[in-house]
Amino acid sequence: MEKRDTLIALVDCNSFYASCEKLFRPDLKNRPVIVLSNNDSCIVAASSEAKKAGLKRGLPLFQQKQLIESCGAAVFSSNYTLYADISRRVIMALGELAPSIETYSIDEAFIEVPFRLGADPHKIASYGREVREKVTRYTGIPVSVGISSTKTLAKAASRLAKKNNKGEMEHLYIIDNENRIPSLKAVAVEDVWGIGMRYSLFLRERGIHTAYAFSLLDPWWVKKKMTLTGYRTLLELNGEKQVNPEDPSSGKKAIISSRQFGRPVTSLEELLEAVSDYATGASEKLYRQSSSAGAVTVVLETDRHREGEKYYSAGRSFLFPSPVSYTPDIIKASCALMKEIYSSGYNYKRAGVILTDIASTDKMQKELFEEINESGERKKLQQAVSEINFRYGRNTLSSLSRGTGTLKWQMRRQRLSPRYTTDINDFPVVSAG
Ligand SMILES: [Mg+2]
Structure with missing residues (x-):
């Protein structure tokens, strides 16, 4: 992803x-559909139909009762277990x-685009369309694709992609050298990735209203006023790839270690070996970033294109009692998860380990974690891993709703949809005839 002139897409x-x-x-x-935050207090997601009706993300539910009724919107509580599972399918x-x-x-x-900056724009566009169409075909989820030479530009492109809603370039936007300036003029400064609300106000007060106006500022002034993050954002908007454009402490990143097997793999033994290897790779990356992970997910999949064979795909997450960076802990949890999702009789094509809830650990914190790990925490971890079996749905939930871990049992979720994909009792039933 960090190679100099490869293109990047944000999906x-x-x-x-x-x-x-x-x-x-x-x-x-x-129909308009809206999803509510924890405790059903405000809107966290709105379908395009709901947006058209005026129901927006962030609005408190109690103020919108009338509008919801008049437009006939369907209302749901957040079903994180479902979203986590669909998210995993999109990644696969x-x-x-x-x-x-x-x-x-x-x-x-x-994602890394298999084209370089300056490649035939038609080929880049047709790759973008392929990504958009395949993800939707495999998962049923519509996506927008923004392509450019840096992550910050790809993010800006994806914003513009959302506005393209018909034709060949539907939900697709490419920022290249030709259209960079008009594209950045169409992006508001507060919508630039890496510029928070506070700095947007600061910039607007100084007459900087668009991504383009920001990109023209003196980099050294930006560094002084808006720290290294602002400086990197500015360089990225000008097409200069930065290794770490976004603040690493934001905790939003994930580390994925996933590979296709050279041949179909059937035995659990081999899969455990592969997963240990991936977990080691992911932990090393974590260590190099001086970070720790709050959760680990293991995924497993057969070849969906192989004729005459049933397709099987599974994934499960585990929330660590406290963030870890210690490789053996990550290997242990990954292997326990693999044992949970493994089903015999399939030819597996791919497995992967995904670390999420990543936060940087300064030296002191690191020592603290080590100390904790030396005492009772390690035992607690193992015990918790063995409990995954009947708790996994809830774990998946807490691993993706950062910061609400302790609240998960008290959450009010009155309008929760069934766990269609992860709980066998909630599978949709299809009847024919
Ligand atoms: Mg989105």
Whole structure:
């Protein structure tokens, strides 16, 4: 991903939570759908129909009762277990299309584009379309694709992609040298990745209203006023790739270590070996970043294109009692998860280990973690891993709703949709005839 002139795409699921809810409810296809935050207090996702009706993300529920009724919107509580599972499927689909993937959040991932800056624009566009179409075909989730030479520009492109809603370039936007200036003029400064609300106000007060105006500022002034993050953002908008454009302490990043096997793998033994290897690779990356992970996910998949064979795909997450960076802990948890999802009788094509809830650990914190690990914490971890079996649905939930771990049992979720994909009792039932 950090190679100098390879292009990067940001793949962003459209109205992700609302799209997940629609997936299993064909009756809601063209109806407004909204999803509520924890405790059902405000709107966190709105389908395009809901947005048209005026229901937006961030609005408190109690103020919108009338509008919801008048437009006939379907209302759901957040079903994180479902969203996490669909998110994993999107990542697996991207795995078939891109040489490397970096998930950014539950509904966004950066992928390496197999073209370089300056390549034939038609070829780049047709690759973008392929990504968009395949993800939607495999998962049912509509996505937007923004392509450019840096992550910050790809993010800006994905914003513009959302506005393209018809024709060949539907939900697709490419920022290249030719259109960079008009594109950045169309992006508001507060919508630039890496510029927070506070700095947007600061910039607007100084007459800087667009991404383009920001890109023209003196880099040294920006560094002084807006720290290294602002400086890197500025360079990225000018097409200069930065190794770490976004603040590493934001905790949104994930580390993925996933590979296709050279031949079909069937035995659990071999899969455990592979997973240990991936877990080691991911831990090393974590260590190099001086970070720790709050959760680990293991995924497993057969070849969906192999004729005459049943397709099987599974994934499960585990939330660590406290963030870890110690390789053996990550290997242990990954192997326990693999044992949970393994099903015999399949030819597996791919497995992977994904570390999420990543936060930087300064030296003191690191020592603290080590100390904790030396005492009772390690025992607690093992005990917790063995409990995954019957708790996994809840774990998946807490691993993706950062910061609400202790609240998960008290969450009020009155309008929760069934766990369609992860709980066998909630599978949708299809009857024919
Ligand atoms: Mg999205």
